[in-house]
Amino acid sequence: MSQRGKQDELGEYRPLSYFQLMEVSLRELLVExxxxxDAEVQATLEDMRARGPDTGARVVAxxxxxxxxxxxxxxxxxxxxxxxxxxxPALRLVVVENTPQVHNVIVCTLCSCYPRMLLGLPPDWxxxxxxxxxxxxxxxxxxxxxxxxxxxxxxxxVHDSTADMRYLVxxxxxxxxxxxxxxxxASIVTRDCMIGVAVPESSGSE
Amino acid sequence: xxxVAARPQYPTDHPSVPVRFAVGERVRVRKxxxxxxxxxxxxxxxxxxxxxxxxxNFPVPEELAQMRSGLPAQPLYRVRFLQREVWPxxxxxxxxxxxxxxxxxxxxxxxx
Numbered sequence: 063m064s065q066r067g068k069q070d071e072l073g074e075y076r077p078l079s080y081f082q083l084m085e086v087s088l089r090e091l092l093v094e095x096x097x098x099x100d101a102e103v104q105a106t107l108e109d110m111r112a113r114g115p116d117t118g119a120r121v122v123a124x125x126x127x128x129x130x131x132x133x134x135x136x137x138x139x140x141x142x143x144x145x146x147x148x149x150x151p152a153l154r155l156v157v158v159e160n161t162p163q164v165h166n167v168i169v170c171t172l173c174s175c176y177p178r179m180l181l182g183l184p185p186d187w188x189x190x191x192x193x194x195x196x197x198x199x200x201x202x203x204x205x206x207x208x209x210x211x212x213x214x215x216x217x218x219x220v221h222d223s224t225a226d227m228r229y230l231v232x233x234x235x236x237x238x239x240x241x242x243x244x245x246x247x248a249s250i251v252t253r254d255c256m257i258g259v260a261v262p263e264s265s266g267s268e
Numbered sequence: 269x270x271x272v273a274a275r276p277q278y279p280t281d282h283p284s285v286p287v288r289f290a291v292g293e294r295v296r297v298r299k300x301x302x303x304x305x306x307x308x309x310x311x312x313x314x315x316x317x318x319x320x321x322x323x324x325n326f327p328v329p330e331e332l333a334q335m336r337s338g339l340p341a342q343p344l345y346r347v348r349f350l351q352r353e354v355w356p357x358x359x360x361x362x363x364x365x366x367x368x369x370x371x372x373x374x375x376x377x378x379x380x
Contacts, residue, residue, distance in 0.1 A: 154323070
């Protein structure tokens with residue numbers, strides 16, 4: 063890592079890849095035509111970089127401690143997040159709840175649709191063709207590879223984000239977390255739990 | 269009996285075509301292969317499922333991709349399919365499902 067960092071600092075020359083070149087070309091054209099400004103592009107990049115799964119985790123922790131909030135979140139995820147004080151532009155959120163009978167997992171088979179406003183940028187595996195094709199075809203095998211062995215008694219629902227909705231899994235609050243503060247609860251809600259390829263563990267926190 | 273899809277989860281004010289399907293109604297995804305930018309996955313075309321919810325009316329993605337307005341908007345539904353009907357060799361439970369967002373113009377009623 064440090065080796066790599068040092069090289070970057072020294073400005074090692076690497077030719078642009080095809081997609082990097084496409085991105086630069088498109089961005090420069092949009093700026094040239096006055097459709098966006100450089101400042102707007104930078105501000106959007108900064109906004110996206112500042113977003114991470116901790117926001118989604120706070121939403122989940124609130125839903126665990128506040129039954130009314132949970133009901134509103136399941137009814138209209140976007141409105142509930144806004145009432146919670148979150149800035150979630152352009153997000154139409156569908157929250158799907160895990161129960162002892164049902165487990166949910168999220169995918170976008172067509173590209174990489176993801177609730178970025180709540181989870182930040184998606185992990186590379188979420189965008190891989192392997193995950194996207196296999197999690198709809200053999201979801202239980204894929205979950206097992208993530209270390210999540212779903213009991214036979216549990217129904218599995220795969221959600222393919224193909225259009226205008228974005229999805230967040232509301233995991234089950236694990237046993238052994240009674241009396242925990244909301245912040246401590248949020249600390250065990252990982253990104254993968256909210257995609258549905260993992261479940262929160264109470265032993266994961268001190 | 270299907271319930272009526274009285275109101276969308278996310279209302280929009282786009283001029284739209286009328287809503288045809290109710291929550292709980294059985295529908296089939298049209299098995300057609302037009303060119304262009306399509307938001308209906310190949311794997312689900314030709315399969316039938318049940319309307320899980322009515323999301324709202326949204327501009328047509330095939331039209332938006334051609335730099336047109338996408339209006340009138342089409343109702344967007346979440347449709348629930350049984351995995352065993354989508355993949356005949358599916359190994360999980362018989363009631364495992366996959367849910368996909370499908371626009372109304374891709375759906376046809378299934379006579380029951």
